Amino acid sequence: MARFEFRLPDIGEGISEAEVVAWHVKVGDRVEEDQQLADMMTDKATVEMESPVAGEILELAGEAGDMIPIGSTLVVIETEGDEAAVEEQVAAETPGKEAEAEAEAACTTDEQDEAIREKAKEGLSKPSVGAEPVEALPSSSAAADKKEGGFDKLSPTGEGGAADRPVLASPAVRKRAKDLGIDLADVRGDGERVRHGDLDAYLRYGSGEGYLAPQANRGWADETVKVIGMRRRIAENMAASKRNIPHFTYVEEIDVTELEAMRASLNANRGQRPKLTVLPFIIVAICRALPDFPMINARYDDEGGVVTRSGTVNLGMATQTDAGLMVPVIRDAQDKNVWQLASEINRLAEAARTGKATSEEMQGGTLTVTSLGPLGGVATTPVINRPEVAIIGPNRIVERPVFDGDDIRRAKLMNLSISCDHRVVDGYDAASYVQAVKKLLETPVLLFAD
Template structure:
């Protein structure tokens, strides 16, 4: 028998370390050549690594969540005829978060025992209550009836003017009359679930912390009337039913790509360690996308060269790849500016966090119909806020405001989206 030392491979240019996401084989199990061995993550892209040889897994570098430097020992396998002929073990089920034991909720307190009124020698006279009339009772009697789960309208009253007395209530309960079931007390919840921050969630946490620590953000929010844009979008979708359905994003992308050439400092990345701002001619647009495992940012490359339907098609393809966990590292890196959208949940305004090393991020909020004044008349229009954040080290407030105002003009007069500027 011999040992085969498998070292952490270099799975991307400039990558110094990777994170172990999941092992497909446990120590002691056999594995065949090219069988999935481990998933590694770098730059939000998860790469499946296969075994280079047939053998038995002897040891691994660490549990999921551990970091491994490129070139370090990742796994040790025992190779040889005996190990090679062993039956490969099935991949284990994905590790699931262990839920902390939850203590059973204490039983709801039983109603206090009801003191039975001593039987009177002569039954008190009942006072008739008009049908549908609300029962009369003191606050103390009402509170006691509520505790017992009794509806006072069913309790015969002997008090003045048909008032339900405490004795009436006790007599009603002692007689075993039907009462409404008391409302169940809310169950007490206990227990604490500990969730280890690893994988994509750790990548997001580290990137957001670094962005907020190093970038002096400032946000700018502008109101946009998208009534005409929504009318145009509806017409295009109705006339081109065989083509991809257009959402707001392709129009916003077109507005952004038409405007950026006048503001090159916004379509830029800032290497603050080297003190260099790189202004990009191409618009590689990051699209913040929510997935079951967290937020990722696939890149719509050369967005400036895409028409509305080509952009819609590529947006759908990238979103599908991300949610299926099949986006490649190249599809998740290299953006120059980012769009983030919560869709129908967009809220009134947001203050998005810049995707470092970029210097700007834009986020449309939800579209709502509301009254606005147009030409001295109050009319109902479809309105949307456009939120944005900028790196104040690179982008001045005046330039940011002009940039957003230019996008607003294109969205409010959508014909200008398709007219070449002179």
């Protein structure tokens, strides 16, 4: 038998350490060659670590959330054969640069996300008496609830039950009763099934076993979730942005009645092209107005004290995913028409949500757009995606009556918010830029004029 130390390889240019997002093995497990060991996150991507040998897990380096230096021992595996032969085998099977590049670009898959959620659930507290358990993350109980239409038939299992009859209860009620040591057959429900309120009543009045009466608080059980992986990256980036950048936000109302009519007409005649939302039109307007306001499309190097005004628009697109907020980048957005932008928006959003976005697609932005679609609200104060100096947030479109001279007409209105770095962008410049975007959106034929 030999003791093999699998060291964390160099999984990205300039990376000195990586974070353990999730373990897929534990000490004592038997693993096969190429079996997945862990998910490791760098600043650019989440990478799957696979075992180069078969054997038994002896040691693991840290827990989920720990940072592991490149080159340090990640896993110790007991293998068959002598140590020299194992090392020679691993060296012969080490992937080349091309395979390493593919590994760097890999992101979490659905199965890995599930493993991360399962790990996070280990920190959840047990429900307290009188409080309904929180199931903020998917669970086997929730799945069973869904499969069985929300309720399972239960038979009394303890001695001295009220009657040998089936008891209907949801998985959450069943779990709570089990945690409290209550036989559901002893609980009288107000209908065909036992509910949480029935358990509360049993705890107050129906038990002779000395259970404590529930507290008046009708809230949820406390929940402890370790901040790791993508969520920790988001927390660090947002904190650094607010700590280092003096934000200011400007909001303007835009009449998009004509724009919406044009969009509807284009969609009615789109053929095989993607359906247009309002976002591609907003992006065209953003790009067309930028040449007169180069301070908006820029990156600020805090340490060097240098502002780089970009000659192209690499537009970040804030995208909500199961792992958290991600910002894939539309390259050279100024050169794309509304149809090309719609296709690129759909492609990048899908890549981000499925964990297939490459590291190149996740960096290099010069300006960001963040849109919540129908959830856009009246106005937003978005946080700047550092080291960029501005972020734009279109809000929800609403219909309201407006005065048009002496007449009143129905109009579709949308607020547009912009947050800027006050060290680089003056308030007058930000307001003037939004006014230029407003003119383009309110006269949409200008979006297609040369």
